[in-house]
Each structure stands twice: as structure tokens, then as C-alpha cells.
Amino acid sequence: xxxxxxxxxxxxxxxxxxxxxxxxxxxxxxxxxxxxxxxxxxxxxxxxxxxxxxxxxxxxxxxxxxxxxxxxxxxxxxx
Numbered sequence: 450x451x452x453x454x455x456x457x458x459x460x461x462x463x464x465x466x467x468x469x470x471x472x473x474x475x476x477x478x479x480x481x482x483x484x485x486x487x488x489x490x491x492x493x494x495x496x497x498x499x500x501x502x503x504x505x506x507x508x509x510x511x512x513x514x515x516x517x518x519x520x521x522x523x524x525x526x527x528x
Contacts, residue, residue: 467503469496474509474526481522483515493522500524 468489473479483493490496493515504511504526514523 467499469500473500473524474504474507476526478523478525481524483517483520483522487522493517496522 469481469486473481481487483496487493487496490499497511497513497515500513501511507526509526509528512525512527515521516523
């Protein structure tokens, strides 16, 4: 049955949030290790979604390539 809550529960969060280094959006091509650089995310697909949203808020677009076998995430932010 549906019910109204007084506030949003903290354990559910607010959706995808960027949790990486802001310098990754400086226009250079970055090779990130999924296991270490993106360990905050459930998987590389979720990390990509958070990064695309972060880039959009900054007026940027994002190029990405993911190699799950090698554990590598390559990205570049651009205008």
C-alpha cells in the first residue's frame, strides 16, 4: 500500500551523482581504471550515466569508450 513519507530516506540517494575528479572534464582524453577510479559506481555503465549528466550541467558533451575485459574507461569532455 502506498504511503507518504515526511522526508526522502538517505539510503536511497538522489540518483546518479558524479563522484570523480572534476579535472577529467578539461578536454583531455582520460583513461580511467574502472576498479579504482570508478569504484564508487555499481558498474561502468552507471559511471558513464553520471558523467554524461555532469558534463551536460557544465555545457559539455562526453565521448566514452568502455572495455570491461581490460577494466578501462576512456573519456573526453568537449564543447
